Amino acid sequence: MINKPKPLAAKRRTSIGSRRNPEAEAAVLAAAKELVGEKGYAGFSVDEVARRAGAGKTTIYRWYPTKADLFIAIYTEERAVSVPLPNTKNLVDDLTQYTTSLWRFWRSHPAGAALRGLIAEAQGTKEALEALRDRFLPERTADVKDMLTAAAARGEIEVEDIDDKLSLWVGFSWFRLLTGELHQEGGIKSVMAQIAGLSIHPTS
Amino acid sequence: MINKPKPLAAKRRTSIGSRRNPEAEAAVLAAAKELVGEKGYAGFSVDEVARRAGAGKTTIYRWYPTKADLFIAIYTEERAVSVPLPNTKNLVDDLTQYTTSLWRFWRSHPAGAALRGLIAEAQGTKEALEALRDRFLPERTADVKDMLTAAAARGEIEVEDIDDKLSLWVGFSWFRLLTGELHQEGGIKSVMAQIAGLSIHPTS
Amino acid sequence: MINKPKPLAAKRRTSIGSRRNPEAEAAVLAAAKELVGEKGYAGFSVDEVARRAGAGKTTIYRWYPTKADLFIAIYTEERAVSVPLPNTKNLVDDLTQYTTSLWRFWRSHPAGAALRGLIAEAQGTKEALEALRDRFLPERTADVKDMLTAAAARGEIEVEDIDDKLSLWVGFSWFRLLTGELHQEGGIKSVMAQIAGLSIHPTS
Amino acid sequence: MINKPKPLAAKRRTSIGSRRNPEAEAAVLAAAKELVGEKGYAGFSVDEVARRAGAGKTTIYRWYPTKADLFIAIYTEERAVSVPLPNTKNLVDDLTQYTTSLWRFWRSHPAGAALRGLIAEAQGTKEALEALRDRFLPERTADVKDMLTAAAARGEIEVEDIDDKLSLWVGFSWFRLLTGELHQEGGIKSVMAQIAGLSIHPTS
DNA sequence: TTCTAAACGAGACGGTACGTCACGTCTTTCC
DNA sequence: GGAAAGACGTGACGTACCGTCTCGTTTAGAA
Numbered sequence: 001m002i003n004k005p006k007p008l009a010a011k012r013r014t015s016i017g018s019r020r021n022p023e024a025e026a027a028v029l030a031a032a033k034e035l036v037g038e039k040g041y042a043g044f045s046v047d048e049v050a051r052r053a054g055a056g057k058t059t060i061y062r063w064y065p066t067k068a069d070l071f072i073a074i075y076t077e078e079r080a081v082s083v084p085l086p087n088t089k090n091l092v093d094d095l096t097q098y099t100t101s102l103w104r105f106w107r108s109h110p111a112g113a114a115l116r117g118l119i120a121e122a123q124g125t126k127e128a129l130e131a132l133r134d135r136f137l138p139e140r141t142a143d144v145k146d147m148l149t150a151a152a153a154r155g156e157i158e159v160e161d162i163d164d165k166l167s168l169w170v171g172f173s174w175f176r177l178l179t180g181e182l183h184q185e186g187g188i189k190s191v192m193a194q195i196a197g198l199s200i201h202p203t204s
Numbered sequence: 205m206i207n208k209p210k211p212l213a214a215k216r217r218t219s220i221g222s223r224r225n226p227e228a229e230a231a232v233l234a235a236a237k238e239l240v241g242e243k244g245y246a247g248f249s250v251d252e253v254a255r256r257a258g259a260g261k262t263t264i265y266r267w268y269p270t271k272a273d274l275f276i277a278i279y280t281e282e283r284a285v286s287v288p289l290p291n292t293k294n295l296v297d298d299l300t301q302y303t304t305s306l307w308r309f310w311r312s313h314p315a316g317a318a319l320r321g322l323i324a325e326a327q328g329t330k331e332a333l334e335a336l337r338d339r340f341l342p343e344r345t346a347d348v349k350d351m352l353t354a355a356a357a358r359g360e361i362e363v364e365d366i367d368d369k370l371s372l373w374v375g376f377s378w379f380r381l382l383t384g385e386l387h388q389e390g391g392i393k394s395v396m397a398q399i400a401g402l403s404i405h406p407t408s
Numbered sequence: 409m410i411n412k413p414k415p416l417a418a419k420r421r422t423s424i425g426s427r428r429n430p431e432a433e434a435a436v437l438a439a440a441k442e443l444v445g446e447k448g449y450a451g452f453s454v455d456e457v458a459r460r461a462g463a464g465k466t467t468i469y470r471w472y473p474t475k476a477d478l479f480i481a482i483y484t485e486e487r488a489v490s491v492p493l494p495n496t497k498n499l500v501d502d503l504t505q506y507t508t509s510l511w512r513f514w515r516s517h518p519a520g521a522a523l524r525g526l527i528a529e530a531q532g533t534k535e536a537l538e539a540l541r542d543r544f545l546p547e548r549t550a551d552v553k554d555m556l557t558a559a560a561a562r563g564e565i566e567v568e569d570i571d572d573k574l575s576l577w578v579g580f581s582w583f584r585l586l587t588g589e590l591h592q593e594g595g596i597k598s599v600m601a602q603i604a605g606l607s608i609h610p611t612s
Numbered sequence: 613m614i615n616k617p618k619p620l621a622a623k624r625r626t627s628i629g630s631r632r633n634p635e636a637e638a639a640v641l642a643a644a645k646e647l648v649g650e651k652g653y654a655g656f657s658v659d660e661v662a663r664r665a666g667a668g669k670t671t672i673y674r675w676y677p678t679k680a681d682l683f684i685a686i687y688t689e690e691r692a693v694s695v696p697l698p699n700t701k702n703l704v705d706d707l708t709q710y711t712t713s714l715w716r717f718w719r720s721h722p723a724g725a726a727l728r729g730l731i732a733e734a735q736g737t738k739e740a741l742e743a744l745r746d747r748f749l750p751e752r753t754a755d756v757k758d759m760l761t762a763a764a765a766r767g768e769i770e771v772e773d774i775d776d777k778l779s780l781w782v783g784f785s786w787f788r789l790l791t792g793e794l795h796q797e798g799g800i801k802s803v804m805a806q807i808a809g810l811s812i813h814p815t816s
Numbered sequence: 817t818t819c820t821a822a823a824c825g826a827g828a829c830g831g832t833a834c835g836t837c838a839c840g841t842c843t844t845t846c847c
Numbered sequence: 848g849g850a851a852a853g854a855c856g857t858g859a860c861g862t863a864c865c866g867t868c869t870c871g872t873t874t875a876g877a878a
Binding site for chain 1: 244245320324365368371378379382384385391399
């Protein structure tokens with residue numbers, strides 16, 4: 001737009017032969033991350049990513065045929081930084097710590113914007129929907145499923161309820177993400193208690 | 205200048221004075237409904253709505269400045285048809301019936317696609333986000349809030365838990381909608397039980 | 409997104425790499441010529457040119473940022489066909505022959521309509537005005553200037569009068585063009601005589 | 613545009629019965645003058661005139677069916693202020709004085725812009741062309757024709773050359789107007805001499 | 817006095833064009 | 848064969864005007 005194409009230090013990246021150039025890949029991912037972090041879903045365009053990365057559009061489309069693929073790649077790379085797995089031997093505390101960390105991660109890294117973009121994209125194309133449902137979700141909710149499984153092993157919840165509780169947890173987190181209300185950390189604990197099957201409010 | 209008025213044998217809708225023409229409004233809404241139902245969020249364009257409605261784009265933008273406004277209008281109009289309020293004096297049954305009706309409504313009317321579009325749009329523009337959060341949500345979740353309030357009055361749940369449970373319910377419903385899994389009605393009851401704070405699985 | 413590539417049985421012009429495609433350029437120019445010839449200044453739109461050329465609007469705007477540029481391109485291309493330079497060793501005859509040829513050219517090729525369009529456009533935007541004055545005029549009146557210069561060398565007119573006579577000639581030709589009176593060739597000779605500084609009418 | 617609808621002192625102009633309201637006419641003409649003076653041919657729109665005049669578009673179209681009519685009306689009204697008829701008993705001086713006055717008038721009143729607009733409009737629609745040629749031109753060049761006729765009576769020029777010289781004069785003045793070069797008054801006299809059939813440069 | 821006729825403002829209406837942006841595809845040229 | 852570069856056709860975006868229309872109001876003159 002008003003982005004000068006970046007001086008680029010005179011160097012021009014080029015092919016390294018008949019295989020993927022990691023520099024190109026890194027540049028693309030970095031540019032995509034920066035862009036989605038800056039402008040969000042609207043304002044994210046392959047053209048602009050190519051411009052910022054100093055990459056050809058063909059290169060991007062070769063490795064990431066759809067925006068969904070790009071968003072997943074961004075999320076995955078960022079997730080390495082990540083969210084620690086708590087282990088308090090108590091489901092409510094585990095979930096509360098984990099959720100709090102995750103929301104902070106979403107707020108402070110482009111990953112949050114990428115996930116919002118991925119979900120938005122999934123409302124329009126079936127490829128993105130499948131990527132979200134079949135490739136993204138199972139992998140990215142494994143941690144919480146593990147915590148729920150452990151809690152079941154400890155007898156805190158029923159084994160049969162694990163999937164329902166997992167859905168509730170995902171739905172709740174997405175709901176906050178999608179409505180831009182990740183900042184309200186205060187209420188997390190009581191909702192986690194609801195999911196765990198408890199109320200933190202004494203039965204008066 | 206040069207515009208031949210076109211024979212247009214049929215009939216041409218025109219202004220009825222300095223005020224909104226209900227025929228134009230109806231045509232636009234009908235076209236928008238049809239289009240979003242047919243093509244979903246991607247493939248929904250103001251141009252195409254105008255084309256199908258036989259309306260000028262200006263007319264559409266006059267009454268619906270953003271796509272979000274159009275989606276809300278579609279949803280609102282369709283919602284009149286609607287989802288009955290159950291009254292079983294039992295929270296789990298109320299929620300189960302209501303949710304089942306709602307999902308059927310989402311599947312069988314363009315409203316479902318419109319809501320998906322609204323949520324997607326909200327990921328890109330802050331106007332849409334505000335419309336979703338401040339204009340759409342409170343009004344559209346009032347029914348469930350009423351059911352929860354009634355249950356609290358009956359002593360089934362704590363008053364303090366109402367908002368948490370409402371969030372869980374919305375999050376869960378959206379999650380299913382956004383992942384295209386509204387068809388799995390079977391599991392609704394057990395999830396509603398979780399939200400109500402019960403497990404339908406006996407503690408073995 | 410969603411764009412089916414369209415069967416398009418025939419053939420579709422496309423990019424030939426990182427450089428201007430001469431086929432596209434030719435198609436655009438041909439369409440523009442045809443359109444301005446058919447409809448004149450009003451009725452000339454970039455949209456319609458794109459439609460007829462089977463070209464994208466972007467392609468047109470890339471090479472011809474304004475309508476003025478397009479008009480100049482049309483004129484220039486057509487002008488190659490052109491108007492022969494007379495050489496009768498007599499200013500009045502030279503001017504008469506040349507002007508007659510030029511008016512015929514204007515009447516029989518889209519170039520005439522293009523020039524009318526260029527002048528009209530120049531009344532609205534300063535870019536077009538500059539293009540007309542600085543890019544179009546000097547080059548396109550060089551022939552007449554040469555004829556006047558030659559006449560001065562022969563002693564038929566004063567060197568100091570060349571520019572004035574050139575202005576008179578351009579003004580007169582434009583006047584006829586702009587008022588749609590290029591058909592009256594009969595009077596050309598006597599006006600050219602006036603410009604040359606003679607009267608063809610005997611001093612009675 | 614960013615024009616607040618004008619305080620309007622609470623008063624609102626309205627109909628004064630089954631006949632033209634001179635106030636409305638004046639307001640429209642004033643607004644049109646102001647607008648064409650400010651923005652030129654491009655940027656002149658009936659919508660904007662209506663807005664500034666506080667008039668309905670219907671009112672404007674009733675009295676001025678085309679832009680050409682509006683431009684002529686502006687020119688005519690302004691022309692009342694006007695350009696004095698010189699009488700030096702010498703054609704070159706008469707023409708020089710008159711032309712100088714006229715160009716100053718064109719530069720300092722919206723009339724100049726209106727004429728440019730009228731000519732531009734005439735390149736697009738045949739109604740405007742006819743208005744220009746048959747309604748505007750004869751009336752507006754009568755003064756110069758009179759001066760030429762008087763000169764012929766004095767024996768300065770041939771009667772048969774009057775029309776040719778008139779065309780040269782109109783063409784030259786329009787040429788300067790249309791190329792935005794009315795400021796160069798210096799050269800007027802020598803061109804007028806050329807038209808008169810003299811050269812101010814001594815035959816060396 | 818009542819009625820009719822036309823002008824007036826307002827602004828909605830179906831359109832067309834504007835100029836820009838993004839899409840995904842295609843070639844060429846260089847490693 | 849990977850990669851940068853960037854042109855290509857397509858089509859949506861949101862805005863501006865076009866010229867037409869209907870409305871409700873106002874006034875003057877005719878009945």
